[in-house]
Amino acid sequence: MLAIQDFYPAEFSHCYGCGTRNPHGHKLQSYLIGDIVEARYTVDPIYSGGFPNKVYGGLLASLLDCHGAASAAAFSYRAIGREIDDGSAPDRFVTGTLTVVYHKPTPLGVELFLQGKLKSISNRKAIIELSLSADGNVCVSGEMIAIKLPSET
Amino acid sequence: MLAIQDFYPAEFSHCYGCGTRNPHGHKLQSYLIGDIVEARYTVDPIYSGGFPNKVYGGLLASLLDCHGAASAAAFSYRAIGREIDDGSAPDRFVTGTLTVVYHKPTPLGVELFLQGKLKSISNRKAIIELSLSADGNVCVSGEMIAIKLPSET
Numbered sequence: 118m119l120a121i122q123d124f125y126p127a128e129f130s131h132c133y134g135c136g137t138r139n140p141h142g143h144k145l146q147s148y149l150i151g152d153i154v155e156a157r158y159t160v161d162p163i164y165s166g167g168f169p170n171k172v173y174g175g176l177l178a179s180l181l182d183c184h185g186a187a188s189a190a191a192f193s194y195r196a197i198g199r200e201i202d203d204g205s206a207p208d209r210f211v212t213g214t215l216t217v218v219y220h221k222p223t224p225l226g227v228e229l230f231l232q233g234k235l236k237s238i239s240n241r242k243a244i245i246e247l248s249l250s251a252d253g254n255v256c257v258s259g260e261m262i263a264i265k266l267p268s269e270t
Numbered sequence: 271m272l273a274i275q276d277f278y279p280a281e282f283s284h285c286y287g288c289g290t291r292n293p294h295g296h297k298l299q300s301y302l303i304g305d306i307v308e309a310r311y312t313v314d315p316i317y318s319g320g321f322p323n324k325v326y327g328g329l330l331a332s333l334l335d336c337h338g339a340a341s342a343a344a345f346s347y348r349a350i351g352r353e354i355d356d357g358s359a360p361d362r363f364v365t366g367t368l369t370v371v372y373h374k375p376t377p378l379g380v381e382l383f384l385q386g387k388l389k390s391i392s393n394r395k396a397i398i399e400l401s402l403s404a405d406g407n408v409c410v411s412g413e414m415i416a417i418k419l420p421s422e423t
Contacts, residue, residue: 124412128322129320129321130320131318131319131320131321131322132318132319132320132326133316133317133318133326133328133329134320134326134327134328136318136320138296139316139318141316141317142316142326152337161419163286163292163294163295164286164294165284165285165286165338166284166285166286167282167284167285167289167362167364168279168281168282168284169281169284173285173286173287173295173330173332174287174332174335174364174365174368175286175287175312175328175331175335175336176286176328176332178328178331178332178335178368178370179326179327179328179329179331180328180385181328182328182331183328186320197299209320210328211320211372212325212370212372213371213372214369214370214371215327215331215369215370215372216367216368216369216370217331217365217367217368217369217370218366218367219364219365219366219367219368227399228366
């Protein structure tokens with residue numbers, strides 16, 4: 118099963134967080150399953166937070182950012198009745214505003230589970246509700262206002 | 271001149287974004303100068319965004335996060351009339367909520383300039399206004415609600 122990020126155009130695939138063409142990065146992979154975009158990711162221990170054995174808050178913001186942009190793309194395709202693999206000009210979103218709420222420290226060494234839910238969508242932007250859980254506990258939640266880039270075709 | 275992060279206690283110095291004890295990370299260094307906390311940082315090109323030659327949005331959120339927490343610590347010391355190097359139990363802050371607004375793409379290969387300004391402070395939390403500029407242009411702004419950890423001493 119291909120991830121949403123696998124369908125990003127080449128010139129949009131260099132992101133450290135989720136780009137297939139960035140050899141150094143996290144390569145987050147997000148999937149639309151039912152009405153929710155999901156991803157699972159286990160953080161390398163080098164990305165420690167201030168406290169040992171907790172995930173660096175900046176990385177958590179990064180994962181929400183990448184997952185939110187992927188969610189916006191997936192929901193946009195669905196909203197206009199397109200398939201993500203239809204071969205025509207892709208819908209591309211960038212982050213307008215990202216809000217991240219840290220509820221509790223996120224443990225390292227545990228698979229993290231991200232969810233993205235559609236709050237609203239228009240021709241120009243999508244608002245995505247985000248959460249990140251470890252062991253069934255929501256450690257971080259957030260909201261992204263994603264802005265649709267004008268199509269070049 | 272020592273940075274605010276140089277005064278973080280050892281157990282709080284593992285952060286990938288700004289910890290002096292994380293050999294892999296960015297080691298952001300923030301300084302209180304007048305009424306503003308400032309930092310300068312040039313991003314390694316591996317931290318590309320989706321587009322080449324632009325900084326990864328997640329890293330920008332990370333820099334604001336680390337800079338905001340450092341700003342909160344510095345402003346807290348000032349508010350209670352303490353010096354950061356007075357040797358007593360340090361004030362430590364964690365992020366409660368971070369909001370990041372992306373105004374324009376941030377170029378790679380340019381020294382970035384961060385500013386943190388105090389919006390409000392109480393015994394329990396500080397609210398910090400943040401900005402990140404490149405070549406004199408504000409590319410990203412934000413706000414952090416930083417939560418003061420209970421003192422262990």
